[in-house]
Amino acid sequence: MNNLADKQPLDAPALDVAGIRAQFPILERQVHGHPLIYFDNAATSQTPLAVIDTFRDYYSRYNANIHRGLHTLADEATAAYEATRDTVRAFLGAAERREIVFTRGTTEAINLVAHSWGRANLKEGDEVLVSLLEHHSNIVPWQLLAGQLGIVVKVIPVDERGVLDLDAYRALFTERTKLVAVNHVSNAFGTVNPVREMATVAHERGALILIDGAQAAPHQKIDVREIDADFYAFSGHKVYGPTGAGVLYGKAELLEAMPPWQGGGEMIKSVSFDVPTIFADVPHKFEAGTPAIAEVIALGVALDWVADVGIERIGAWEAALLQQATDAVSRIDGLRILGTAPDKAGVLSFVVEGAHSQDIALLIDQLGVAIRTGNHCAQPLLAHFGVTATCRASFAVYNTLEEVEIFTAALERVIGMVR
Numbered sequence: 460m461n462n463l464a465d466k467q468p469l470d471a472p473a474l475d476v477a478g479i480r481a482q483f484p485i486l487e488r489q490v491h492g493h494p495l496i497y498f499d500n501a502a503t504s505q506t507p508l509a510v511i512d513t514f515r516d517y518y519s520r521y522n523a524n525i526h527r528g529l530h531t532l533a534d535e536a537t538a539a540y541e542a543t544r545d546t547v548r549a550f551l552g553a554a555e556r557r558e559i560v561f562t563r564g565t566t567e568a569i570n571l572v573a574h575s576w577g578r579a580n581l582k583e584g585d586e587v588l589v590s591l592l593e594h595h596s597n598i599v600p601w602q603l604l605a606g607q608l609g610i611v612v613k614v615i616p617v618d619e620r621g622v623l624d625l626d627a628y629r630a631l632f633t634e635r636t637k638l639v640a641v642n643h644v645s646n647a648f649g650t651v652n653p654v655r656e657m658a659t660v661a662h663e664r665g666a667l668i669l670i671d672g673a674q675a676a677p678h679q680k681i682d683v684r685e686i687d688a689d690f691y692a693f694s695g696h697k698v699y700g701p702t703g704a705g706v707l708y709g710k711a712e713l714l715e716a717m718p719p720w721q722g723g724g725e726m727i728k729s730v731s732f733d734v735p736t737i738f739a740d741v742p743h744k745f746e747a748g749t750p751a752i753a754e755v756i757a758l759g760v761a762l763d764w765v766a767d768v769g770i771e772r773i774g775a776w777e778a779a780l781l782q783q784a785t786d787a788v789s790r791i792d793g794l795r796i797l798g799t800a801p802d803k804a805g806v807l808s809f810v811v812e813g814a815h816s817q818d819i820a821l822l823i824d825q826l827g828v829a830i831r832t833g834n835h836c837a838q839p840l841l842a843h844f845g846v847t848a849t850c851r852a853s854f855a856v857y858n859t860l861e862e863v864e865i866f867t868a869a870l871e872r873v874i875g876m877v878r
């Protein structure tokens with residue numbers, strides 16, 4: 460995997476991929492006797508040593524509960540946890556640190572908005588627009604509210620490339636439309652949605668916009684103020700960080716007005732049985748209970764790591780990998796790529812005529828290649844395209860052009876076996 464310099468395509472950025480790979484111990488392992496080729500990055504990315512070491516350091520030196528201790532370890536843990544809030548604020552281009560709420564991930568962040576903002580602001584007959592490209596985590600919370608409050612969930616359609624139909628989007632608005640909930644980048648197809656334009660439309664029509672950024676955060680610069688996002692969510696484990704830590708960004712005035720969604724310690728100023736309990740200020744109002752302290756600290760380390768490599772360079776490198784992979788698999792007889800939007804993120808979804816996606820994934824795993832098969836938590840989208848499952852290869856900064864070559868050869872071999 461060394462000596463990649465001569466293999467870099469002309470438009471790929473200068474990137475020391477070998478040096479990056481050396482920071483990911485998992486990439487050294489073998490699977491079924493073959494070097495691991497990890498192409499399931501849209502499900503979870505691998506973690507660099509700096510992130511892994513954070514856990515050892517935290518539990519070896521300053522493990523303590525935060526915000527309420529009056530001792531050295533608690534102070535250090537609190538400072539490190541709160542430092543991640545500043546890192547995330549800068550990462551998202553948010554105005555204020557109190558606009559950053561820590562959650563377990565994207566799913567929990569969206570559920571927070573549904574339970575808190577949704578229950579306080581939506582009434583029977585109100586409408587929420589989601590897109591056909593959504594992950595289940597940005598569909599089901601709204602369906603639950605539909606069942607409980609009688610709100611209506613409407614779906615923004617896509618064209619044959621997997622690109623959102625913006626005319627149809629505009630036409631869906633009524634005076635009852637209160638919220639647009641869309642992903643920034645589709646995990647199933649890699650489509651990058653024009654969220655800034657969509658936010659403008661939503662705001663003109665008096666609706667808010669929640670953006671699921673789980674697939675955007677690892678690949679491109681995000682600026683919530685430039686987008687004018689009301690809410691923005693992402694997960695640490697897809698951006699070289701750990702599982703268990705994610706983020707909800709919300710505009711300060713919205714968060715201020717929202718009721719808590721979970722009650723408990725850490726989210727109160729004072730509790731009484733005689734006078735009303737007083738809640739903590741944002742963001743702590745939304746962080747009930749002991750949070751994932753080590754994970755949040757490690758998330759900060761992961762975002763620093765991304766900043767060191769450079770998010771633009773990461774995105775450009777993945778685009779080069781995607782281009783090479785797309786060109787190579789397009790030559791395979793009977794292979795159909797789903798999701799052909801221009802300027803996609805590093806996701807390659809495909810089906811092969813006469814071959815079950817699951818068989819392909821299982822057999823290619825025998826050759827050391829990890830790809831995903833299934834509905835990618837986007838059943839409505841796949842159903843629309845007439846399939847129940849696709850194979851999906853998704854790329855990260857530590858993947859190489861050589862791996863793409865090995866993957867393509869392995870794929871051809873496997874297809875030959877199952878057809």
Ligand SMILES: *Cc1c(COP(=O)(O)O)cnc(C)c1O
Nearest residue numbers: 564565566594596646673674694
């Ligand atoms: C992975 C993903 C989610 C869910 O993220 P969790 O970390 O599982 O909460 C939501 N939306 C998109 C687009 C995703 O890719």
